[in-house]
Amino acid sequence: MLALITDYGYKDVYAGILKIVAKEVCKDAEIIDVTHGIEPFNVLEGAVATLVAAKHLPEGSTLVAVVDPGVGSEREAVAARVGGRFLIGPNNGLLWLAAQELGLEKAVRIEKKLVRYSSHTFHGRDLFVPAGAFLECGGGLEELGPETSLTPLPFELYAKLGDKRVETVAVYVDRFGNVMTWAKEAPFELGELVRVNGRPARFVRTFSEVKPGELAVYINSFGYLEVAQYMGDASKSLGLRPGDPVVVEA
Amino acid sequence: MLALITDYGYKDVYAGILKIVAKEVCKDAEIIDVTHGIEPFNVLEGAVATLVAAKHLPEGSTLVAVVDPGVGSEREAVAARVGGRFLIGPNNGLLWLAAQELGLEKAVRIEKKLVRYSSHTFHGRDLFVPAGAFLECGGGLEELGPETSLTPLPFELYAKLGDKRVETVAVYVDRFGNVMTWAKEAPFELGELVRVNGRPARFVRTFSEVKPGELAVYINSFGYLEVAQYMGDASKSLGLRPGDPVVVEA
Amino acid sequence: MLALITDYGYKDVYAGILKIVAKEVCKDAEIIDVTHGIEPFNVLEGAVATLVAAKHLPEGSTLVAVVDPGVGSEREAVAARVGGRFLIGPNNGLLWLAAQELGLEKAVRIEKKLVRYSSHTFHGRDLFVPAGAFLECGGGLEELGPETSLTPLPFELYAKLGDKRVETVAVYVDRFGNVMTWAKEAPFELGELVRVNGRPARFVRTFSEVKPGELAVYINSFGYLEVAQYMGDASKSLGLRPGDPVVVEA
Numbered sequence: 198m199l200a201l202i203t204d205y206g207y208k209d210v211y212a213g214i215l216k217i218v219a220k221e222v223c224k225d226a227e228i229i230d231v232t233h234g235i236e237p238f239n240v241l242e243g244a245v246a247t248l249v250a251a252k253h254l255p256e257g258s259t260l261v262a263v264v265d266p267g268v269g270s271e272r273e274a275v276a277a278r279v280g281g282r283f284l285i286g287p288n289n290g291l292l293w294l295a296a297q298e299l300g301l302e303k304a305v306r307i308e309k310k311l312v313r314y315s316s317h318t319f320h321g322r323d324l325f326v327p328a329g330a331f332l333e334c335g336g337g338l339e340e341l342g343p344e345t346s347l348t349p350l351p352f353e354l355y356a357k358l359g360d361k362r363v364e365t366v367a368v369y370v371d372r373f374g375n376v377m378t379w380a381k382e383a384p385f386e387l388g389e390l391v392r393v394n395g396r397p398a399r400f401v402r403t404f405s406e407v408k409p410g411e412l413a414v415y416i417n418s419f420g421y422l423e424v425a426q427y428m429g430d431a432s433k434s435l436g437l438r439p440g441d442p443v444v445v446e447a
Numbered sequence: 448m449l450a451l452i453t454d455y456g457y458k459d460v461y462a463g464i465l466k467i468v469a470k471e472v473c474k475d476a477e478i479i480d481v482t483h484g485i486e487p488f489n490v491l492e493g494a495v496a497t498l499v500a501a502k503h504l505p506e507g508s509t510l511v512a513v514v515d516p517g518v519g520s521e522r523e524a525v526a527a528r529v530g531g532r533f534l535i536g537p538n539n540g541l542l543w544l545a546a547q548e549l550g551l552e553k554a555v556r557i558e559k560k561l562v563r564y565s566s567h568t569f570h571g572r573d574l575f576v577p578a579g580a581f582l583e584c585g586g587g588l589e590e591l592g593p594e595t596s597l598t599p600l601p602f603e604l605y606a607k608l609g610d611k612r613v614e615t616v617a618v619y620v621d622r623f624g625n626v627m628t629w630a631k632e633a634p635f636e637l638g639e640l641v642r643v644n645g646r647p648a649r650f651v652r653t654f655s656e657v658k659p660g661e662l663a664v665y666i667n668s669f670g671y672l673e674v675a676q677y678m679g680d681a682s683k684s685l686g687l688r689p690g691d692p693v694v695v696e697a
Numbered sequence: 698m699l700a701l702i703t704d705y706g707y708k709d710v711y712a713g714i715l716k717i718v719a720k721e722v723c724k725d726a727e728i729i730d731v732t733h734g735i736e737p738f739n740v741l742e743g744a745v746a747t748l749v750a751a752k753h754l755p756e757g758s759t760l761v762a763v764v765d766p767g768v769g770s771e772r773e774a775v776a777a778r779v780g781g782r783f784l785i786g787p788n789n790g791l792l793w794l795a796a797q798e799l800g801l802e803k804a805v806r807i808e809k810k811l812v813r814y815s816s817h818t819f820h821g822r823d824l825f826v827p828a829g830a831f832l833e834c835g836g837g838l839e840e841l842g843p844e845t846s847l848t849p850l851p852f853e854l855y856a857k858l859g860d861k862r863v864e865t866v867a868v869y870v871d872r873f874g875n876v877m878t879w880a881k882e883a884p885f886e887l888g889e890l891v892r893v894n895g896r897p898a899r900f901v902r903t904f905s906e907v908k909p910g911e912l913a914v915y916i917n918s919f920g921y922l923e924v925a926q927y928m929g930d931a932s933k934s935l936g937l938r939p940g941d942p943v944v945v946e947a
Contacts, residue, residue, distance in 0.1 A: 198467070198470065200463065200467065202460070202463075205872070206734070206871075206872035206873075207457055207707055207732065207733070207734040207872075208732065208734035208735075208736075208871065208872045209732060209734065209746070209871045209872055210702070210731050210732050210746045210749055210750050211871075212732070213700065213702075213729060213730060213731030213732050213750060214731070214749075214750065214753050216729050216730075216731075217698070217700065217729060217731075217750070217753045217754060217755075218753065220698060220727075220729075220755075221755065227470075229463060229466050229467060229470075230463060230466075230480075230730075231460050231463030231464070231466075231467075232457060232458065232459060232460050232462070232463050233457070234456070234457040234458035234459065235458075236458075237872070237873060238928065246459070246460045249460055249464075250460050250463060250464065250467070253464050253467045253468065254467060255467075255470075255471065266905065266928075267905050268903060268905060269902060269903025269904075269905050269906070270903070270905050270906075314918075316917070316918035317902045317903040317915070317918075318903050318904065318915070318917060318918050319917075319918030322918065323918075371456075371458065371459045371461075372455070372456035372457075372458045372459055372487070373487060402519060402567045403518060403519025403520070403567040403568050404519075404568065405516065405517050405518060405519050405520050406519070406520075415567070415568070417566070417568060417569075418564070418566035418567075418568050418569030418572065418573075428488065428516075448717070448720065450713065450717065452710070452713075457707055477720075479713060479716050479717060479720075480713060480716075480730075481710050481713030481714070481716075481717075482707065482708065482709060482710050482712070482713050483707070484706070484707040484708035484709065485708075486708075496709070496710045499710055499714075500710050500713060500714065500717070503714050503717045503718065504717060505717075505720075505721065621706075621708065621709045621711075622705070622706035622707075622708045622709055622737070623706075623737055652769060652817045653768060653769025653770070653817040653818050654769075654818065655766065655767050655768060655769050655770050656769070656770075665817070665818070667816070667818060667819075668814070668816035668817075668818050668819030668822065668823075678738065678766075
């Protein structure tokens with residue numbers, strides 16, 4: 198299974214060309230579009246999506262992730278083996294969270310040329326997907342290039358638990374405006390009234406337990422503390438973007 | 448063929464994870480993304496999309512539909528056999544139109560646990576897609592859980608034909624702003640001038656028969672009366688949303 | 698490989714139904730969604746996407762392109778063999794650029810009825826995709842209908858090179874607001890200051906070589922001169938849309 202995450206969007210041919218090129222390198226690759234809708238150049242959102250998707254992928258599968266504001270610059274192209282899966286992408290922090298959580302086994306700089314394409318602006322086609330398809334078809338990680346180290350994500354992610362208080366950081370805003378944070382625990386009772394950055398909210402199991410327009414705080418389906426506004430957009434209401442601090446307290 | 452309809456959108460990893468999980472339960476499932484772009488929580492739009500897609504699906508195939516404002520609440524997860532296909536989704540009316548038109552054979556409440564995932568907010572991953580993949584790989588409907596009944600769609604859909612007059616309801620607005628109604632007949636002549644909620648329009652075979660900016664009324668490719676504005680957005684021009692009444696008269 | 702390009706968008710079931718119907722005609726077709734996000738009715742954008750995707754497709758594959766403001770009118774449905782691939786779509790210029798560059802071998806008008814569907818507004822389902830799937834499964838081009846000629850694209854595309862000057866036309870605006878032009882050469886030095894329609898810019902290898910907010914001019918990954926604004930939207934900043942004139946000069 199060759200999974201794809203990019204910020205290429207759905208308007209253009211870029212994501213489609215990735216799939217054509219993957220088939221050129223590995224005819225029988227089973228390609229899964231995870232998403233091409235990461236916010237352009239938002240490496241933090243991309244890293245969180247990569248983490249979450251990688252944890253769902255079976256061992257032996259491959260995930261190519263491309264959110265790459267520095268394409269064409271000196272940053273490396275990298276392929277890594279983590280927890281029995283392969284992750285490929287720019288070495289700008291995008292693979293960091295997944296590698297930390299699943300366990301980095303080895304990372305190499307991609308130098309092997311696998312397709313006829315070459316450009317300064319479309320390394321997804323020229324480097325990342327060909328390398329991913331190569332691994333998917335049984336190629337060896339070591340054949341791609343020399344060993345390297347993974348670049349950390351350039352954001353300070355934290356989750357400090359206190360007495361009825363969580364200090365953490367927003368890491369992802371989804372289509373519904375739900376704000377996922379980096380905290381995995383919540384020292385609150387179900388139904389308890391809390392405040393999120395000062396705004397009243399309720400700690401619940403699911404956002405449908407509050408009234409339309411109210412803020413809900415809950416552990417989301419990936420195990421992280423999340424803030425949602427039922428039938429609304431918590432991100433807009435709270436003015437929260439990936440990277441912003443979030444304090445939840447009772 | 449395992450077809451998917453959701454309101455998960457294209458920004459996030461949710462739709463991608465559905466496909467990873469489907470493959471986990473049924474390795475050879477052939478997955479078709481019908482759409483993940485249903486308006487969030489719009490059960491009527493989702494029910495119409497489910498109806499239309501189900502009618503195109505071959506017998507023996509499976510359609511998982513997820514538009515689920517009550518996720519985590521008491522509403523059931525349901526799987527149904529209708530017209531030789533399987534439909535899976537929340538029991539909130541989403542499957543109702545397809546079941547009515549294709550013929551409901553049996554519905555069961557999904558209780559069988561097929562994957563390791565469990566949450567209050569992502570039943571697509573935890574329940575619906577695993578059940579669909581189970582059926583797609585030959586599992587029996589009865590193995591999923593006890594028999595239940597399908598919940599009707601909580602909207603009054605009607606189409607009253609009079610002399611040169613149709614009273615009906617808007618059921619779907621597409622990307623182009625075209626408004627599909629619930630009427631399947633139109634007592635008008637081709638080329639005849641009509642009024643749609645009082646606004647001048649023309650009854651034609653296709654929207655390209657009117658001038659840019661004009662309103663066109665025609666039988667759409669699914670057999671329903673539809674209002675479009677050539678090179679415009681009929682939904683905005685007429686202020687029509689799914690569920691709103693539509694009167695067409697000559 | 699059966700590749701799809703349309704302006705159907707991602708909100709509706711239309712693109713999904715294409716895939717269901719393709720499987721009905723050619724069970725083992727390997728379908729690649731290139732994009733369904735072409736701007737509605739923008740034949741120039743669609744023609745450029747078709748050109749670029751076709752050049753990446755392997756010989757023997759099939760590309761169905763649908764951007765069809767005249768659906769239901771007298772324009773033909775056409776299938777063509779170009780450079781060893783098959784292209785299918787409305788005969789409105791959409792296939793013109795690809796056919797010119799890859800080499801038109803033969804074009805036929807699609808008359809063969811392959812599915813039970815028939816409408817005036819959804820020829821993607823009724824004609825184009827069934828024809829593409831028929832060819833993908835080994836059907837003969839000549840069996841689809843009588844020979845015809847391809848309609849040219851109704852736009853004057855040009856690229857005039859002068860001394861430190863390019864006069865050309867914008868042909869595509871992507872998700873990032875990058876403006877691709879029809880020029881394939883650039884008489885400038887790397888790092889040279891230029892003007893794009895009078896606005897200061899720099900000729901570089903990649904957009905990440907300019908500062909956020911600055912305009913960059915470079916040869917894009919498909920070999921065409923492109924204008925981008927790093928971390929911005931060149932299309933908006935320059936007021937450029939497909940079809941507009943672009944002058945770059947040092």
